[in-house]
Amino acid sequence: MSKKLWGGRFTKSAEEWVDEFGASISFDQELVLEDIDGSIAHVTMLGKCGIISELETDTIKEGLKTLKEKAKNGELEYSVKLEDIHLNLESQLTDIIGPVGGKLHTGRSRNDQVATDMHLYLRNQVNLIIELVVEMQEALLNQAKQHVETIMPGYTHLQRAQPISFAHHLMAYFWMLQRDKDRLTESLKRINISPLGAGALAGTTFPIDREYTAHLLGFEGIYENSLDAVSDRDFILEFMSSSSILMMHLSRLAEEIILWSSQEFRFIELDDSFSTGSSIMPQKKNPDMAELIRGKTGRVYGNLVGLLTVLKGLPLAYNKDMQEDKEGMFDTVKTLVGSLKIFAGMLNTMKVNKAQMESATKNDFSNATELADYLSGKGLPFREAHEIVGQLVLACVKKNCFLVDLTMEEFKEASHLFEDDIYKVLNPVTAVQRRNSAGGTGFEQIRKALEKAEMVLPQVTESVK
Numbered sequence: 001m002s003k004k005l006w007g008g009r010f011t012k013s014a015e016e017w018v019d020e021f022g023a024s025i026s027f028d029q030e031l032v033l034e035d036i037d038g039s040i041a042h043v044t045m046l047g048k049c050g051i052i053s054e055l056e057t058d059t060i061k062e063g064l065k066t067l068k069e070k071a072k073n074g075e076l077e078y079s080v081k082l083e084d085i086h087l088n089l090e091s092q093l094t095d096i097i098g099p100v101g102g103k104l105h106t107g108r109s110r111n112d113q114v115a116t117d118m119h120l121y122l123r124n125q126v127n128l129i130i131e132l133v134v135e136m137q138e139a140l141l142n143q144a145k146q147h148v149e150t151i152m153p154g155y156t157h158l159q160r161a162q163p164i165s166f167a168h169h170l171m172a173y174f175w176m177l178q179r180d181k182d183r184l185t186e187s188l189k190r191i192n193i194s195p196l197g198a199g200a201l202a203g204t205t206f207p208i209d210r211e212y213t214a215h216l217l218g219f220e221g222i223y224e225n226s227l228d229a230v231s232d233r234d235f236i237l238e239f240m241s242s243s244s245i246l247m248m249h250l251s252r253l254a255e256e257i258i259l260w261s262s263q264e265f266r267f268i269e270l271d272d273s274f275s276t277g278s279s280i281m282p283q284k285k286n287p288d289m290a291e292l293i294r295g296k297t298g299r300v301y302g303n304l305v306g307l308l309t310v311l312k313g314l315p316l317a318y319n320k321d322m323q324e325d326k327e328g329m330f331d332t333v334k335t336l337v338g339s340l341k342i343f344a345g346m347l348n349t350m351k352v353n354k355a356q357m358e359s360a361t362k363n364d365f366s367n368a369t370e371l372a373d374y375l376s377g378k379g380l381p382f383r384e385a386h387e388i389v390g391q392l393v394l395a396c397v398k399k400n401c402f403l404v405d406l407t408m409e410e411f412k413e414a415s416h417l418f419e420d421d422i423y424k425v426l427n428p429v430t431a432v433q434r435r436n437s438a439g440g441t442g443f444e445q446i447r448k449a450l451e452k453a454e455m456v457l458p459q460v461t462e463s464v465k
Contacts, residue, residue, distance in 0.1 A: 029088075107206040111201065111317070119235065137178070139347035149429075151358045233325050293339045310322070367427075371426070372386050
């Protein structure tokens with residue numbers, strides 16, 4: 001005789017290894033608090049609607065509260081034979097309050113129950129992740145405020161292109177994170193919907209009040225279709241997609257941190273608490289945390305592709321395949337939370353080598369565009385100016401010198417439009433300072449950008465709360 005809570009029509013039990021393969025309790029115990037909260041709301045509704053008595057309602061609620069305290073204290077034990085978090089909790093509830101615990105499952109299925117759990121879980125975690133994104137933005141903003149007039153090479157193709165402000169570079173990531181935050185905030189509209197009461201797929205014959213349970217759990221509404229309610233995992237896919245984009249942004253900055261901290265660049269130095277050494281080379285200081293974040297990006301991408309693949313051929317409504325929706329979701333949350341915390345710490349403690357950055361802007365041709373703009377500003381068509389400056393760069397390469405080393409006679413030979421002020425124009429600080437178009441690297445524009453950023457953060461922080 002089967003001891004499964006669903007085992008009434010079965011005449012034999014599965015072997016132990018089959019139970020272990022099919023069970024999800026090893027990972028879905030992560031949902032224990034959400035499952036209990038959902039059950040408290042459900043039984044409250046059953047009592048309100050007269051489906052169970054007031055005494056039964058109170059008894060079940062007290063039993064659930066006892067389980068919640070045990071869960072918070074790490075005192076619950078889970079059994080593979082009971083498959084998942086739902087049956088484990090129901091069994092332990094019955095042990096505490098007796099057979100009346102079996103009435104808890106009236107008017108619902110594990111299908112809508114687990115969907116509710118995941119909506120509650122993601123709502124909590126997405127709000128946490130948004131707060132951590134804000135903390136990382138604050139770290140970027142704090143560094144940027146200190147380095148408005150710190151000059152560094154800007155790159156395209158990883159080749160020096162034009163001098164820029166280090167603050168300008170950092171704030172590019174601030175606004176990337178702002179878009180990430182917007183995506184996560186927008187996704188809460190799809191996460192904060194209640195599937196509870198949809199049953200296995202077709203609803204229930206009991207006179208339940210789904211809007212009431214949605215209200216108790218803080219949901220903004222209910223799924224309008226019971227089939228959709230139990231089969232939808234779009235909200236998880238959307239979270240994983242937004243997470244993948246966020247991790248991509250973190251990985252890009254991690255790559256730059258790794259480059260900047262190398263001996264070849266020496267633009268920054270990471271704090272010892274975010275670096276590691278070598279077991280054989282005593283001199284090493286490795287940016288391991290940045291490298292790990294760069295590496296962990298792949299697992300977040302993999303979680304998204306994995307769930308997309310699980311769902312792509314599933315007929316309505318629930319299928320056992322959907323048990324595979326949880327581990328990737330949990331892993332993505334854990335990876336994001338850890339990466340954001342690490343990054344905020346790295347940025348807050350990072351030392352910037354201003355002299356090295358500025359030096360790197362002087363021994364190159366990143367000021368060449370300034371010459372072309374100079375000539376164009378005096379009426380020469382830009383394409384002609386570009387050609388003249390290109391020839392000057394070629395001459396410098398052959399002479400093993402830089403543009404600032406050319407004599408006034410050499411400039412005049414290239415174009416009569418050059419005047420003595422050209423040497424000031426070639427200064428990297430001047431080059432940066434003059435780029436005051438909206439969103440540019442000019443100091444005035446950066447200060448405006450910092451003011452806008454400070455206005456954005458409190459508004460977003462307030463909306464998260």
